[in-house]
Amino acid sequence: MATTVAPTPTGAGAAADREPVTATRRGRPIRGQRAAFWLFVTPFLVGLVAFVYFPILWSAVLSFFDAQGTVLPTRFVGIDNYVTMLSDQAFTSSLLTFTVFAVLIVPTTFAASLALAVLVNRVTVAKAFFRSVFFLPTACSYVVASLVWKLSIFNGVRFGLANQILKAFGQEPVAWLSTIDPPWYWLVIVSVRLWLQCGFYMILFLAALQNINPELYEAAYVDGTKPGWKIFRHITLPLLKPTSISVLLLCLIAAYQGFDEFYNLVGNVEYARPPLVYLYYLALGTQQNFGLGSAGALILAAMIAVITVLQGKILGFGRPED
């Protein structure tokens, strides 16, 4: 396979190597190539069809049926499930919850991972150590991190870590996860996600930073600009644009998929219940209403698709660079 995409080599020996490739281009396939293709692709294709495409398709079918407690429904209800979901206050308010979550988590992750990347990039000693240490949380499970946050850092009684710190300043303990006014629960939810995903986006930024030609900085220096905000604003940031856009998109999609930390930190509560948690309780939890759940999931998928496309358009994702 490698020879077909290798750049055209020069020289006599190379011309001989090229021969079988030209032969394929004329329509005679390499022996066994097709069999090998299917051999390698089939297991994944089967998995993909069985566990991704078919369930999506079946979910679309279920969304038009009254399917409580069964995935083989018989009563067709048309668009009733969609109407019910869109007029369900719990569902619409869950959409608001995750919008708030996205507004909180996307900019903070962006700023924190970019800042970390810039700092780690400038570090001269123990570079590998710093890189790994900030990337490490990415490998931690959301469930485990949520439990650590809930039980030891942000538990509401006097011996929780955060409350110990408050106590040192003479403050009363705070019930972090069940205080709506002020909404302290957001601090817990956002900080755990930030800790978990920041390192990953830092690596993306780091790669982009190392791609910037150092001559640009030298030229700026020669022109009399001192290293600092101005250089960052006018050289680094514009050159990071493609990466920044990807990070924003990935981060937003990840925010929409928020489930684990909400489920494990607060459970099924009205004030912090994103759509996936609501749909989980509706379809997979005790209610087993697969019809309504599927309708909700498809509404959600459509929304994510529209918003992602819009965001891509606004930020110029995929547009050729100037």
Next chain:
Amino acid sequence: MSSPLSRRALLGGGLATAAAFGLGACGSNSGAGSTGGGASGAKPALQQWYHQYGEQGTQQAAKKYAAAYPDATVSIQWIPGDYDSKLTSGLSSGSGPDAFEYHLSRSLVSSKQIVPLDDLVADVKDDYNASDLEANSVDGQLYSIPMIIDPQMIYYRKSLLAEKGIQPPTTLDELIMAAKELTTPDVKGFFAGNGANTTGGALFPGIVYATGGRLLDAENKIGFDVAQVAEAVSKLRTLASDKSLLLGAPTDWWDPSAINQGLCAMQWQGMWAVPGMSAELGEDDLGVFALPAAVSGGQAAVVSGGWSAMVSAKAKDVEAAKAFTKWLWVDNLEDQEDWCLNYGFHIPPRISLAAKAEKLQAGVAAESVKLNADHGVQGNPNWTPSMNTAMTDAITRIVGKGADAQSELEGAVKKINAELDKTFG
């Protein structure tokens, strides 16, 4: 040139072996299935599921009972964490248990996931309270066998109340006042669940019962007065704003750690924790009272929960699963007594067994049993999870966010009525 061939041969051989394994596995599966059908000589294999009980020794006890059953090989699944979700997905996918414990709900019946069990108790029907059987029936048919009855109410430290000269409260207002007075910088007055300041925590559905109402009445209509529940729930907002509630404890209300560790003076709790609390705090320091009347004209309330045994309609051998359930939860009084009294405390549903349960005839346990008899309200299988969500969401907006109680509850009632109409026409 020979290398690709041999590679292919190897892969081919590998696939053939894998296929053979697959077929072999199918063969042995169907074999197990057929023995489940009652082939002579081999015992059917049954799966029994439990949620994770908190008390030491319960899992071993469950295994011991199963091992002693002569007519089938019963394996126990002890499910920690989200039992509801694991069970419901297991039941609908067919990969679930044959026999299991759960709370009866109409949807299990309407989606044909469980089978009726009237014949299992036919001979001993008189040995159950009629209300217990009713709470385990849908449309007059019995679908679950009560295993344990778990009254839930408020347990308190007598010494802490005595210090402040406080009598056990008889109204919700007195309870709120007592919680406030009992609160010190280190000890909170009342623990009613980690979300009691927002969702009402464990105080729902008790708060509805304490107005004298029920979630649903005998005709499956809304069973409470909206204005009275609005008044009662508004009082919970006062309770929440008084800073007298313990919140964000490492374990929730069903675990006695909070009161045992001295984090609170009073705690909403189930009778199951009485042995643990008595051991930790001393039998003399532990007191109990029902959730007091929430409004004038209301009445004290005890939430009478529990677990019941059911049989999956998708069990490989429904009759074998039924026979096992009858053996353990109807006939086997000795193991039922062990289960109800030797770990946590539960009231045995069998009247004859409850009557001779000595451990429940003294002290706090006896008081709990009496309060349950006087004020206990059982769950209703027609009250669905989505009705519950509608109600708790409304309570969250009232208690947590200060929304108007009357209009929020009217909104919830509208949603619940829509669902009742769909089910009962």
